[in-house]
Amino acid sequence: MPLNPPISSWRERRVWVVGASTGIGRALAEGLLARGARVAVSARRTGPLNELAQAHGEAVAVLPLDVTDAGQVRDAAEALVARWGGCDLVLCVAGNYQPMRAWELDLSAARQLVEVNVMGVFNVVHAVLPALLAQGGGGIGIVSSVAGFRGLPRSLVYGPTKAALINLAEALYLDLHGRGVAVHVINPGFVKTPLTDQNDFQMPALISAEEAAAHTLRGIERGAFEIHYPKRFTLLLKLLRVLPYRWYFPMIHRITGL
Numbered sequence: 001m002p003l004n005p006p007i008s009s010w011r012e013r014r015v016w017v018v019g020a021s022t023g024i025g026r027a028l029a030e031g032l033l034a035r036g037a038r039v040a041v042s043a044r045r046t047g048p049l050n051e052l053a054q055a056h057g058e059a060v061a062v063l064p065l066d067v068t069d070a071g072q073v074r075d076a077a078e079a080l081v082a083r084w085g086g087c088d089l090v091l092c093v094a095g096n097y098q099p100m101r102a103w104e105l106d107l108s109a110a111r112q113l114v115e116v117n118v119m120g121v122f123n124v125v126h127a128v129l130p131a132l133l134a135q136g137g138g139g140i141g142i143v144s145s146v147a148g149f150r151g152l153p154r155s156l157v158y159g160p161t162k163a164a165l166i167n168l169a170e171a172l173y174l175d176l177h178g179r180g181v182a183v184h185v186i187n188p189g190f191v192k193t194p195l196t197d198q199n200d201f202q203m204p205a206l207i208s209a210e211e212a213a214a215h216t217l218r219g220i221e222r223g224a225f226e227i228h229y230p231k232r233f234t235l236l237l238k239l240l241r242v243l244p245y246r247w248y249f250p251m252i253h254r255i256t257g258l
Helices: 023-034 046-059 070-084 107-135 158-179 209-222 231-241 245-256
Strands: 014-018 038-042 060-062 089-092 139-143 182-188 226-229
Touching (some): 014 023, 014 107, 023 038, 023 046, 023 209, 038 046, 038 070, 107 139, 107 158, 139 158, 139 209, 182 209, 226 231
Parallel strands (some): 014 038, 014 089, 038 060, 139 182, 182 226
C-alpha cells in the first residue's frame, strides 16, 4: 500500500510551487500545467513567473515572495486560499547551494543557506498547514537531496540543510498522516540547474530538470513518501548510507578523490 493517497488526475488540482523561477521548480510548474493543474508560482524574481502566467492565463497565479520572509510567505498563502479556495499540494522547491570545504567555512554564507534551505521550508509549512488541516486533505512535498543522506566533501553546509529536510519530512509524516495530509520528500541526485552549474567536477548520472520533474510527479502520483532519482545513482548512495564509518569514509575518499 502506498504511504500517501495516489493521484489519478491533476486536472483542476490547486498546486503551489515555491521556487518556480528556474530549475526543478520551473519544470514542475510546466509539467503540472501540461497535466491540467492550476499552479501558483512563487520566487523572488517575478520575470519568469510572469512568463508562465502570460503563456497559461488563469491557470497560473503569480505570488512573488522571498521564502526567508515568513510574513511574505504567509501573505502569499492567504492570497492563494482567497483566490482558489484552498490548496491541494504545496511543493517546497526553493533552495540554494554553495560548495564549501571545512577550511573555507563562511559563516555569512552558511547562515544564508540555512535560512533559505531550512527556515524557508518551515515558513511555507507554517503558512499552509492551517488551511490543509482545516480542509482535511492536501499534501506537502519537500525537495531535499541525496546530499542529505550522509556527509560528503564540498557539502559542508548544503548537506546538513538537506539532511534536516529529510528528518523534517519524516516528522511531518508521522504527525500528519492520520489527519489526512500527505507528505513527500524528494531526493534528487545531480540535476542540471543554474545551481549545479557551479560544480567544477563531472557529475555522475546527471539528468535534466525536466526529467527530475517527471520523476517527481510520477512519485507523487504513486503516493510515495520518498521519491529519489535517478535510481542508478541514488540506490548506490542508499547502500553507502548503511555502511559503517570505517568503510564509508575510505570509500568516499576513493570515489571522490577528495
